Amino acid sequence: MTIALVTGATQGLGLALAEGLAQRLRPTDTVYLTGRDIGKITEAVRSVPGGGAEVRGELLDVADPGAAAKLAAQLEERHGDVDIVFGNAVMRVGPGDDPPAIIDAYTEVSNFGTTRLLKAFAPLLADTGRLIVVASSLGTLRQLAPVLHRRFTEPSTLDELDAQIARWRDEVKDGRAKAGAWPGFVNIPSKIGQVAAVRVLAAERRETDLARGVLIAAACPGMINTPTSALWWDVSTAPTPAQAATALLDLALGPLDPAHHGELVRHGEVVPFS
Template sequence: MSLELFDLTGRRALITGSSQGIGLALAQGLARAGAKVVLNGRDPEKLDAAAATIDGADTLQFDVTNHAAARQAIDEFEAKSGPIDILVNNAGMQHRTPLEDFPADAFERLLRTNISSVFNVGQAVARHMIARGAGKIINIASVQTALARPGIAPYTATKGAVGNLTKGMATDWAKYGLQCNAIAPGYFDTPLNTALVADEAFSAWLEKRTPAGRWGHVDELVGACVFLASAASSFVNGHILYVDGGITASL
């Protein structure tokens, strides 16, 4: 009976930014839990290659930073293929520059990619979920939702906003039967962090700073995602689940 709470058979999950890294790992994990997954990205070749790793995966190519395009793609998909029961807002980007030199255009790109996308896709999918009286929205926040580090102040601002937007989604939409939560990864070995992983000094610092003593592996995020996507989290709303090896718990 307890394992049935985590069974996603018969559910459809859309994962944005899922052609690689954390997004692809979460899509593969949700598929193993029984969900039918829909991958999203902007590069059709990368998207097709990712879909080939998951039996029965669909793809939905659209720009998450474009509000009208996101709504059109989701409305058309729902009309043709059926409901999206689970949304994972994973699309994101990073730009590392000292704040006093941070380019204005890079700041605007971060806002669009990391925050506007969550609003755009979240709103488009939620409108259908609200009509059905059920749905799961999982936003990918970050350890930077709670902590800052030199050189990424705008990124930190965007992930703080994702955390608070998650709380706002829950506050507005829980009454309609939606559960809206966030996963906040710590430092994971992903394409977004390639430069940091290759930096021996940074990796040594991270291993000392993190109680678990290492980088995270993307598969270690799957359990949290399945939990928040499943019936097991039916009364969890507006929560930010840190999966970070203990870094936010320790000085």
């Protein structure tokens, strides 16, 4: 029996991932569709076509410091371990959002929420398990001034990386980031932080993970035609969430490529971090 979980799964890519897993898995398998609004969770679960794996809704607000660990403990009690985890929860930002005003909430979801998920669910991964954080090609050091690279390359633990994210957050809030070398688009440092978190965790576990057939990776789905993306770019010809989910589902359900471990992967190819 396969147990899968998707965060941020009530709409867009997250919902497409939950639907895709349900379609590809067996009726004896279970997909946990999670989000922070019970009404939206219930609606999303009802929208998933039948005939595949069982889809179960669960509350999970990754911005809540204890929520990921609590759900992980519940799933461990029910199933013993977990086979597939997609970390897709992210706070959306628009062109009109003021970075100092939104940076607290943004980092709680997109960055600290990611590290909480990694800490909670990596220990539960079954043999041949997959833990994939949905990130972006913006999450590479080429998007960042060289003077800032060490903020994301020197941390060797998730706690150390969280401290660097908190430092950046505080610099955004008090104006130092705007006056310095940081890009104005907060999505860039945040995505770099997500990929760095995957790299840090994977480095700690690489030998054991590969021996067990386990993959921990970040994944770039590419541009997607969603209302949020349309605020920033022309996405009229971009893939739908369902189309964009295909490569990520292949990564989760296909054979392990050791070269993908700890890396950002786009359409089966590694996107170099530096």
